[in-house]
Amino acid sequence: AQSVAQPEDQVNVAEGNPLTVKCTYSVSGNPYLFWYVQYPNRGLQFLLKYITGDNLVKGSYGFEAEFNKSQTSFHLKKPSALVSDSALYFCAVRVKAAGNKLTFGGGTRVLVKP
Amino acid sequence: DAEITQSPRHKITETGRQVTLACHQTWNHNNMFWYRQDLGHGLRLIHYSYGVQDTNKGEVSDGYSVSRSNTEDLPLTLESAASSQTSVYFCASSESGASGAETQYFGPGTRLLVL
Numbered sequence: 348a349q350s351v352a353q354p355e356d357q358v359n360v361a362e363g364n365p366l367t368v369k370c371t372y373s374v375s376g377n378p379y380l381f382w383y384v385q386y387p388n389r390g391l392q393f394l395l396k397y398i399t400g401d402n403l404v405k406g407s408y409g410f411e412a413e414f415n416k417s418q419t420s421f422h423l424k425k426p427s428a429l430v431s432d433s434a435l436y437f438c439a440v441r442v443k444a445a446g447n448k449l450t451f452g453g454g455t456r457v458l459v460k461p
Numbered sequence: 462d463a464e465i466t467q468s469p470r471h472k473i474t475e476t477g478r479q480v481t482l483a484c485h486q487t488w489n490h491n492n493m494f495w496y497r498q499d500l501g502h503g504l505r506l507i508h509y510s511y512g513v514q515d516t517n518k519g520e521v522s523d524g525y526s527v528s529r530s531n532t533e534d535l536p537l538t539l540e541s542a543a544s545s546q547t548s549v550y551f552c553a554s555s556e557s558g559a560s561g562a563e564t565q566y567f568g569p570g571t572r573l574l575v576l
Binding site: 379381383388389390391392393396398437441448449451452453454 | 494496501502503504505506509519551553562564565566567568569570
């Protein structure tokens with residue numbers, strides 16, 4: 348069975364500082380990894396995904412994520428956080444053999460303080 | 462622009478009542494999904510469909526049903542609402558493809574309260 352862990356319930360960061368949201372996964376086979384963001388009272392918005400190739404993936408709103416196969420991690424990063432980045436972030440994994448079903452982590456709340 | 466919509470956005474019902482939540486997408490996607498979001502659990506898959514007349518159970522399907530009569534719609538029915546089904550429900554859709562890396566796009570959610 349596939350699973351995703353987001354070890355931090357909340358991350359606090361000052362505006363302008365680097366932001367990192369951690370994600371580790373457990374799958375059998377090659378993973379497809381996704382990051383979504385959820386703003387209050389809104390649906391999930393797609394940020395980026397890793398399929399294959401370059402381990403550093405760039406996405407929307409200046410976010411990027413690094414796939415690390417040996418550490419089974421896919422951490423989300425942003426070099427300089429904005430107050431508007433305050434939201435709930437979800438990591439998700441899919442394995443091709445499991446069809447199109449996504450397994451989500453529990454989410455990490457990011458609070459960026461001015 | 463293509464989109465995915467859900468209705469109603471908020472619903473209050475009583476235990477034992479049947480409730481149907483609507484999901485409509487104009488992406489022309491074959492794949493559609495229903496999730497519930499609860500504190501501490503992230504999103505959990507309820508049911509999914511890979512095309513018309515196709516439906517499948519997810520990890521938390523008890524007490525829920527879906528039907529797929531056309532490409533655009535996947536209504537979710539709570540047969541007899543229970544307080545444990547108080548949650549936020551999200552519908553999603555994606556293209557079908559051989560790679561398995563297709564992105565799912567989410568609707569705005571329906572907040573359901575079962576009293």
